[in-house]
Structure formats: C-alpha cells, structure tokens
Amino acid sequence: MDFWDKIRHLDRRVIFILMVLGVGIPLVTRIGLPIRITPDVRRVYDFIEGLNPGEIILVSYDHDTGTLPEMIPMSDAILRHAFSKDLKIVGMALRAEGSGIGRQNIRRIAGEFGKEEGIDFVFLGYRPELTATILGLGSSIGRVFPKDDRGFLIEKLPLMQKVLNYGDIDLVISISDDDTPVYWINYANARFQAKIVPAVTAVMATTFFPFLNSHQAIGMVAGLKGAAEYEKLIGISGSAGRGMDAQSIAHLVVIGFIAVGNLAYFLGRKK
Amino acid sequence: MDIGFIYNYLIASERLGIWIAAVLTLAIYSFLYKDNPIYRFAESLLVGLSVGFLLVVTFETTILPKALEPVAADFGRVFVKGQFGMIGSFIWVLVPLVLGLLMFARFLPGAGWISRISLALYIGFGAGASIPANMQSYILSQIDGTVRPFLTINNLLATVNAIIILAGLISTLFYFYFSKAHTGAFGMAARLGTFYLMIFFGATFGYTVMARISLLIGRLTFLLRDWLGVIS
C-alpha cells in the first residue's frame, strides 16, 4: 500500500482523536474570533426590541435533550432580551423532554431578572400532537391548557387572564430540533396570522429559508452561531460565543479532512 | 435514616450528579473505540429512562387533565350529587376517554380491529386539517414569494436573484416530475434542477456539520468545565 493509499484508508479513530483536539484545544485556549451578525438573526432581535413592555411572547420548547448545547444558548439569549424589556413570557412544550428543559430554563432566567411566575411568566407544560395543539391555541389557550405545569388553573393566573388565543400573543418562538416550526407556520401563521420565529438546530436551518423569503417567518436563529450572534446583539458573553472559537477551528479541521481525502483520492487514483 | 435524608444529602448533591453524568458520557463515548458491553448498558439505560419519562409526562399532562379529570368531575356531579340533568355532559366527556381506551383493543386477540376507529378519526383529522394548511403555506405562499420580487424590482442584483430563484424553482420541479423521461429540453431543465439540489444538499450538509460539532462542543464543555474544572 503506497503513502496515499494509507492516507485514504486511515484508521477512523485517528480522525476521531483529531476532532477531539480540534474542538478541545480552542475550548481551553480562548481565541475570541469575531462574529458577524446575519440579517435573519437581526430581524428577530429588531422585532423583539420593537415590542413594548407587557407585550407577550409564546416560547415553545419543541426539542429533546440531545440538542441542548444549541437550544439552551438560544433560549437563554432570547429570554434575557425579552425579560430585560419587561416582556411577558408564556412557555409551553410540544415535546415531553422539552417540557422539563423549558420549565427549568425559563425559571432560571426569570430568576436573574426578579420575575414572578404567574405574573411575568407562565409555563403551561407539555401537550402531545402538534397539529391539534397548535390549532387548539387558535381558539382558546385555556382549553388546551386548563392548568399550568404546576397544576394551577390558568384562569386564576394574572398573566393568563389577558391571553385568550393567538390574537393576544405578539410573537411565537419555536425552539426546535426538527421541523416543528413548519407546523407553527402551516397552522398558526397560515390560519391565525401569528408571527413566528423558528429558533432551530443548524441541521434544520436550510429548511426555513423559503419561509423567510416569503415572509411567513419574521427571522430565524439557527444553531450555536445564531445563538452567538444574538448574544452579541444583546451585549453579553455567553456560552454560544465562547463555543464559536471551537466551532470555527473544528470546521477548519473538517475542511482539512475533505481536502486531504480528495487529495488522497485523486493522487492515489493517478497511480 | 429515611429516604428523604438519603435524597437530600446524597442524591441531591450536584457533585454526585456531575460524576454520574460524566461516567455515563464516557460510557457512551466508548463506542468510538468499538461496540462494548459498557456502551450497550448505557444505551439500554437511556432507552428505559426516556420511555419512563415520556410515560409519566404524557399521563400527567394529557390523559389525566383532559380525559380522566373531566370524567371524574361529571361522574361526581351526576351520580354523587344527583345532578342527573348533567348526564348528557357526562356522556360527552366519556367519548374521548372511550376513544383513547379503544386504542388498547389491539392487545386483545380478535378485537384489534376496534382500535381502527380511533385511528381513523385521528387520521381523518390530520388529513382534513393539513389540506388547507399545505395549500396556503407550502404552495400559495411559496409561489407568492417567488413571483412578488418581479413586481417590485428596483436594482440589477435583485433582478438577477429573482431570476435565479425562479429558474431554480422551475428546474427543481422539472427534476421531480418522473412521469416523463428526462430527455431533450426537459432533461436539460431537470439537470439544472439537479445542480440546484446539489447546492442545497451541500449547504444542508455544511449546516449539519455545524450542528453536530456544536453537540460535541457541549459535551466537551461539560467534561472539561463542570467535571474536571479545566476551563472556567
């Protein structure tokens, strides 16, 4: 086996070790690479920035625990922005695991701003079946969620007394690791003209560009990069920004793999 | 020594939790070397815990408040308090509970067909709801988004972009039309569609790499910061 054949058939565990080093070393030694804001994230920021105190954002945690490293920084940044502007947050989940994450996440960030559950924010809990839940919220949120996640009747909660359906909600943000925001757009936006922002894992980002282009979604926050951009916009140094150094170097490592793989393929083939 | 003591002083300790999380993380990562019993143990544990979690949350957030509690409340009103005028309401709230229970008929030999009733209702509901939603969102709005830029063109770049998008949309639709052979002019249009699709798949793969690396960053951050304390 000549040199390029050996390179082509490199043990994959060597590739794994190089990946760990490519991600781990930048985590330990901070570089601080600049982050450029994309128009899609800026539109989300500008929309929330334009809301008045007391206006309401529905945040739906439509993801599992597998994608937390992307979802939590996005959620943290958006919630911090919203609470800093005294906006009210109604939380819910369309995935069971998202309900555990969302409840803890909203309470943690709300605690930083001294916000009170039932008055400044509410977590309604989990409902299965996307279509039924999203359509149901268009008629009556109280019918879909008669009680909040703690078991209190929502008609008794001060915040929920002014939130009947989508007409009382100024923005819906779906934090998702799959195509759930498409359901929000198909049912909540198409039927009830709710304003939707997908905050999605990077895998799903390319799915939503057609909706952004046709103005069915306000903007989009995609992946760790989107979360880092949002953190920069609200002026905080969060986990997403710190993770972007590792992201940048790891991408260079993968591009290097592609380059070496192609070199080995063509040079090995020539012989 | 009661269970509360054990829970409060041992289990509730975040440090113990972090160690357990770290050991389970490394157990999963042992798969990178090769498949082994430690990985399989962790995988089986994950499946069991996940399904147990789903069972509890689904029952407590949906079955209990939306099916069982309304039935219990109306049962109490009709048969305990004697408000027999509410019998119609009681029968009505029984309907969804019965529909849910019919799903379990598939476990009964010879009676599995009964579960088709509930399934058919659900399928019909989904199919009926999806038709106008798909028409509005996937077709009409997308066509609108493609055509509208031509009505408001004010610079060369916008014109070129609008033409590129229109060409891409039409050629992609040509590609996915398999009822006609991809030959001649039709074939050329379909091939152009292939090129657009390759650009799309490449962009998606680039974002996929980004997503997966983010997940690895999350896990390494946990191991280096929360577990080992190497980074702040």
Added chain:
Amino acid sequence: MRRSFPIIVCFAFGIVMLAQFFIPSGFSSNVRSEITDWAQIIYASALIVGIVGLMKYHAIRISRRSDGWFYNLITILSLVFMAFIGFAFGRMDGSPFMWLFNYMMAPMQASVFSLLAFFVASAAYRGFQARNAEAVLLLASTVFIMFGIASVGNSIRPFSDIAVWILNNPSMAARRGIFIGVGLGTIAVSLRVILGVERTYLGKE
C-alpha cells in the same frame, strides 16, 4: 364493517376539519376545538400503547433468554423505576424524577447525539470526493457554508456574503421546489385518505 366503519369515520372527520377552515363562526371553532381535544387524547393513548408494546417486546426477549436479554432487562427496570419515581414523588423541579432527567437521561442523550460529530468527520474524509460536476457543486457549497457562516470566513466579507447569498438564493430555490412538491403530494395523499382510496393505515384484513 371492520374496515368500512373506520373508513366512514375517517371521511366524516376529514371533511369536517377541511370544511371548518372555510367557515368562520363560533360553532365551527367549537367543533374544531372538540375534535382537536379528542385527537390529542387518542395520540396520548397511542403513545402509551406504544410504550406497553415496547415493554411486551423486551419482556418476551427476557423470558426467552434471547441473545443480549440482560440489556432488555436493564431497559425494563429503568423504565419501571423512572415511571415509579415520577408517579410517586412528582415531576417538579428538584424532585428525584428531574434529578434522573438532568444527570442521567439528558447527558446520555446529548452524548449519543454528539457521537454524530465524529461520524460526520469520518464521512467527510472518506466519502466526500469530487468525482463529477454534481459532487463538485455539493463540495463547494458545503465548504462555503462551513467556512463562511461558522468559521473564520464569517468575518471575511466576500466569504460571508457568498455563503449568505447561496443560502438565500440557489439553495432556497431548490428547497422551495421540494416544498411545493411536498405540498402537492400531501394534498393528494390526504384527499385519497379522506375519500377512502388510501387504506394502508387500517393494516391487514
């Protein structure tokens, strides 16, 4: 009867859900709300049926001492334990249920997904060769996105601008074509289901 009655039910509820979209009245809205409630309960019941089926599968493997039955036992025991802890002690923040979620379930789930980073890198190394024009386009698009969106190229104007242009123009156009195809296909299949032409959801005779 065993097949015709469900088909009639499917038709009835499909037509009602389709019609209510076009009827803006309080009655129509109430009908929609009622049906969505029923659909949620059926869906939740189906989830529990699935869980019971899963337990049955693992129990059979344990009883037959099939290959790897010990792992089936671990699955059942952990499922029962998690469910018991949740029902007995509640699922609110600070409960043993959420402790298991935060320190066992979530870390393992995140670790399983993060394994994909390694396999994506391995796939990029071994399988991503520029063998023809289509592969070159795929490769170029991937590299521009990786470099221009989430790497050092993000702060270098031409690379960043090209990446954003690719995402908002040719890539978006192809995705839009796929969406229109999906939309037309979904409408066709939904109509077939409602009209009883498509009956695969009923299973075997």
